[in-house]
Amino acid sequence: MSCREIQDRLADNPQAARTDPALCAHLAACPACRALAEKLRGVDAALAGLAAQPPPPAWVVERTLARVAAEPPGRSRSRRRLRWAVVATAVSASFLLLVSGLVVMGPTLRELTASSANALAGNEEAKDLPDHFAQLEFKGEEGKLRAKRLHGHRSMKDFSEQNQRGEHETTTAKLPVGDAAVADPGRDAPPTDDRPEGRDVDEDGVVDDVVGDVVGGVMAGEREARLDTGKRDEPSELDRRLGRYEQTRTRLMLLEAEERLVAGQQRHGWLDLASLPEGGRVMVDGTEIDGKDKTVRLPPGVHHLRLERSGEAPVDQNIELENGVVSTLELVPQQGQPGRGPGLFDGEQTPLDALAYLPAQGYFRNTYLPGDPELAWLREGLAEGLWLDGRRTRLDLLAQPYRQPFDPPARGGLALSLGADRLAADGPTRLLLQVGLKGAERPASRRSALEAVLLVDLRRLPDEEARRALWSLADALAEARQAGDRFALVVAGGPAPQLLAPEKFEPAAARKLLADALLAIEARGPTAELGPALERAYAALARPGAEDAPLGSQLVLLATAGPLGEEREALELRAHQAARQGVSLSALGVGTGAPADELAELALAGQGRRRLLLAASEARGVLETELTAGGSVVARAVRLRIRLSPGVRLVSMLGSAPLEAPAAERVREAERAIDQKVAHDLGVAADRGDDEDGIQVVIPAFYAGDEHVLLLDVVAAGPGPLAEVRVRAKDLVSLENAVLTQRLDLAPGERPLDRRCLAVRKNALAFRLAGDLSAAGERLASGDGQGARARLAAASARAARFLAEHPSLAGDPELARDVDLLAAYGRALDGHAQAQAPAGEELARSLLAAGKSKLAFARAR
Amino acid sequence: MLARHLSGDRHAFAELVSAYGRPVHRFLQRTGVRPPADDDLFQETFLRVHRAAGRYDPAYPFRVWLFTIARRLAVSHHRRERLRRWLSFWRAPAGQGEADGPAALDPPDPGPDPERRLAASEATRSLERALAGLPEGPRQALLLTRVEGLSLEEAARVLEAPVPTVKTWIRRGRLALAAALPEAAPASPPPAAASDARGAEP
Structure with a gap:
């Protein structure tokens, strides 16, 4: 043994110096270790001496006892706080989406007590149950409680169903461990979409009154809530970003409960076979599985699977099952x-x-959204690259969008390109139509005077780094002020929104306002409402003559470090209304806790941009880009109308979907508002107001140098006209109403694919590969390494098939790069199998970044 | 005692505070809670015990539950303290904040208040200082196991960490304290090996 090992053993147990013969022998020969042994014994003796300390002051004890006497025992703060409901069950540690005890509550459920949570915590109620059951108690005015088996998304089966009526009726259901419950609040319940509010852990260590958080998760069409046990398994950044923190947080406690409840039982995992193709024989470890039983329970460990289908070579695959985890097989x-x-x-x-x-x-x-893509966040932390083939490699940077053969506009701000993935066909054919837009390059110019309000959302206390970033943002705004600018600050989170008016807006005053707000929030608790603060921000921009302000010169910049919460839709509506009046809203996520998708929707509604600020040092740059972004708009109110010819049917628009009537109405309103504003400001005649036939997409603003691609999956009956596309735009380069039109026909017979056809197909491949990479990243992030591997393998096969079907692209450097990229990710995944968790998260993040990069046509601005 | 308290025995809780009050107060102080917050957290710890008494699981040692409550309260307290310090940092005039920032964010001095310090011996004070310089994990692990007498497994439950982690914390803590404490008298070799004491290091 080396001295180091000896010293570690001594530090583990200083008394071993006297009792362990091997140690004694070494100490006899080594003065250094002998001295350390003496010191360590002295340390332990001195520590034991610390126990001799005076008791707490008598008055403290008396005060404590007086407080105790004033309260009946057994009440807890969280029970008083319990608003709607809670539930629990014991649960398998399954795939993250399925893992926990679940509950849903609605306003009709006045109270749902959580004695089941006690059961989970191993308290009295659980002891009365068979060791493989947990108890779920449900007390409410009205509602339906339905427990379901959760052995995977595809194999949920009703387990029990109970209706209850009447005031304070109590229903008890017993659920097998490994199942979870979903309580249905009933059809009349309004939608609930609370995000978890980051409640404090209950310090008493008992999961007593568990406050359930409703999340908008969908499971078989129902809303579900996940149990917030309070005992947190801290989510990773990636989990937070993907909105998975609700699930990860519940995991630890429930696992513990399961450990207690199933103590002594045989452990097992599940294998979900629902995704396997029909019509074949599935063998698990040499035994054929009944086709009806899509979920198989097996001991943890590696199992061999074989799929045999007539006319095909059998497919063999190994899968490793973890205890209590549902593994999905692809x-x-x-x-x-x-x-x-x-x-x-x-x-x-x-x-x-x-x-x-x-x-x-x-x-x-x-689907065109200017501003920082989510890439910025995903690439954060990938600076060193992945460890692959003996060196660090930035694989995510190898994923690039394909170069588009779009010509820049000869004049004006926008160019249109219409193409298809084939030129000719004789009969009914499925094909891809592509609409491409390209913005003119436009040199940056000095920005015009702006009126801007920075709205800082402090409803949830941000972490330290996010706070620094928020402060720096306020500083940067104050410093960016130019002649003619009017900047103000509004802070949300305290009892009432606080305003720092334009005439008082200085860095020191901004810091003081933010610090005061934080103190007030800490003392009295945050308010849940952002709406009043947004109103205050809009009010700060209101002034006589504001309606004449040039388009894009009035802006609210909402900076938030967390989710928008249940006000989200109301905020979007308000942002939309204000944008119609000419005040745009940009959403800026600070740190990694802000959900990019929510901010994107808000920015779209507010006709602004979405940005991400990850560090205080970036604040100045992000703000400068935001303030000058208005200067690089080349077209506003861009309206695409895609009219498919008779006999051509639409299967889908890749990445997009039809809008519901209210959303469509908002698009119309926004378009008309821009139309009026541009007419007022620039003298470009107003020409909007009517719907057109065909598919319509409205882009509020298009930026210089950007490209945008729309891909339509269509079926044509045969040769003939395919489609006509018309683009109308308020062209800010030529200052006129621009109209661009293109038509496309499908010729009869056969024609070789030209480079434009191949470009369309490559774009479709990029869309699919992006989906594959992102899906692989998400699966890996959720711990499903096997699923990630399967999805990557599918992507490689997709690329290989594409190359096989298009021999002319054999030497295409962009495709070759993607093939290499997929292979490299495959190797990285293989290496990850033996690696530790952080490496997995890094790899997952890299995959997600690569997926985003494939479609990143718009510049980060 | 808790069962008697629940059944209405008016003296049971006083006995409980008398039996466990000193360790809890001591633990709070040495985890860095300064006066007068230590007294407030002491009261809050027992209030929570009282409120959650009905849900206490007797399968677990009471001390583990009690120290878990105290430790979590201390953690929340430190979090709030850091926020306050951070705010004072940001309130500082521009330019001054950066220099003050890291120091202001350091954990508070966890030593006891001055009056109690006077009563302590020089050796104890050295130990307290060295203890205060340890990271939170090793410090709390040593306090729970060496001062409060919890087993490794019990300490792991309180600290909500795996047993091997706690074991590592204890090892690191001991080594750090040994390095930080003043030199003791020269160690005398074990009698059986005295003649070999000058041998080279193996």
């Missing part, structure tokens, strides 16, 4: 069969007549 395509990989279309094997078609008219969701 078969990895066999090597050397590139033609077997998935293609560019969803449901490509489905006969054309059996496809589901969308009406080719009405408003579709705009």
